[in-house]
Amino acid sequence: MSNITLAILAEELQLSIATVSKALRDSHEISTATKKRVLKKAKDVNYQVNHFASSLRKKKSKTIAVVMPEIANNFFSLVINGVESVAQQKGYHVLIYLSHENFNREKAITAELQNGRVDGIMASLSMETTSTEHLEELQKKNMPLVLFDRVAENMAVPKVTTNDFESAFIAVKHLLENGCRRIAFLSVSNCLSINKNRLKGYKAALKANAVPFNSELLVQCTNDDAKNTGQLKKLLSRKKRPDGIFASVEKLAVPCYEVCNELNIRIPEDIKIISYSNLQLAALLAPSMTTIAQPAFDMGRESASILFKLIEKKGVSPIPENTVLKSTLIPRNSTVAIHK
């Protein structure tokens, strides 16, 4: 990367570096004629500001980091899409880091981001994350931080979530109304607030319908697909097996379908399934899957907007706001009541 510097430009134009620099950033101190000359030359030789020098001097990087558990997942890639849409518009660059649901990895990532490489951070926590010291470290350094979806409720930072209690309540109510009485709640971690809220919604729906809560129907899954499938097989092989499944993550729904196929359990006749998912394809499954769609793109866009406000210290209330977006229940054939 041999590059053109301000010094070279200044030399060729017979101007000082300062003048060229100011002309390039359209300073009012510089005459229009000079600006024109400089701009033309800069364009001709394809001059590009050295980002490191500029960032070092200005102490701003115009870069944000998005830290999340994974990316090969419709939800998170839609989030990135949303983030990119704002970032691009505001001239920010987006670094991506994946924790792979691993707490230590998440800690290592946030530790590395403290050196000013980024102006702000968006994070969605790993399923293993129970402590928030690594995030508080960022706060202490005044690093703008926004949490999304899988947030730490106790932290005083802006959070963007969906209405987890409500959507779980509605989903479980939907299952109950379609005749389910033994509804298994598949979750991915019981540490995260998102799951706590969904569990609360689940319990509240049961209570509202006078269905007793049964802790045996809470299944905690992991990041290991094979293990999860095994666990589900066990669950669905029980004598008193569930007649409804409420999956808190898209990736848990797929093995449910697979295990049901394998064990000849009919959906929705024998068991009804509903899952959080953003896949359009859910409509084409056999049977089509009832889903709760989270506004993933909007979450990304919203989180990024808040982060940029925070970075630019514009219109930010001293008390961090919680933004709660609404998920949508999309009823399909995996939960319809079968009238015999």
Add this chain to the structure above:
Amino acid sequence: MSNITLAILAEELQLSIATVSKALRDSHEISTATKKRVLKKAKDVNYQVNHFASSLRKKKSKTIAVVMPEIANNFFSLVINGVESVAQQKGYHVLIYLSHENFNREKAITAELQNGRVDGIMASLSMETTSTEHLEELQKKNMPLVLFDRVAENMAVPKVTTNDFESAFIAVKHLLENGCRRIAFLSVSNCLSINKNRLKGYKAALKANAVPFNSELLVQCTNDDAKNTGQLKKLLSRKKRPDGIFASVEKLAVPCYEVCNELNIRIPEDIKIISYSNLQLAALLAPSMTTIAQPAFDMGRESASILFKLIEKKGVSPIPENTVLKSTLIPRNSTVAIHK
């Protein structure tokens, strides 16, 4: 972001900045005792090297950019996953840029990356891209560049692709063997080499089976989902409608299913469908979809590895290598022959 600098560290340790800097990077010039002291202190106060100062000085950013058409797509998110796996291991940071299949956006992105912000670039071209001047600009500046999947064949840079001719040949052969005679090829752009190769494979398979080529069955799709659906509706409403569909992109297969449902065209009885796709879920569709799975994760990992070699100028042959990975045909129910 109030930060600890080398100067502060040096002050507290009563050492020179140079010594502290060298100690931190484990220079052989520094005594073990001093190194220990410095390292301990650095850890205590959570010192982090300022990335911009360091990058400016060393002219290396330890950052790469991945430029691609979109991300809310299983293929590209799996690619990112692969990239991240190598980047993380090699201590590189990953910037993501989306062209949204827009040529001008792609040009703007690559133009912005010329200022040394990144040490290298991985790119997959937009469906609108027909000229490669913007990439040649990067080459001229000696920016390490690797193209993947949607590559510009004429450029002398390392390319990572899949065996598109072969996989198309096999897919079309599969359709022919299952009785199809009028096979529609849905493509996304005829500029990209990937499509040219797939088209060649398509034609070769027809020829090998003595089925005449019919240009009416080539359907060029766009980035506009609604438009594509309309086009497909027209195609499938024709009197002499196709009896087989070969979709070159995952996102074209889904509307095929939808339109078939709408028009009461049975899959696979009336029409057989095969598509490039990496979705596991394809197995759970109604009917399960025959796919050609591209090794997306491997492509990401491989491209990134080559890029890092290029950056570090280790073991790079003067002639850029073409890496061709193999896709896999996974036969499912959307293409099985129905024996009456």
Add this chain to the structure above:
DNA sequence: CTGAAAGCGCTTACAG
């Protein structure tokens, strides 16, 4: 309106 100079925080060739 233009320019000289300081300094952002680091790394490294050189001196001692």
Add this chain to the structure above:
DNA sequence: CTGAAAGCGCTTACAG
């Protein structure tokens, strides 16, 4: 083994 000094390429307060 340690340190003084130059310099990466930029921005900006200040002088003229």
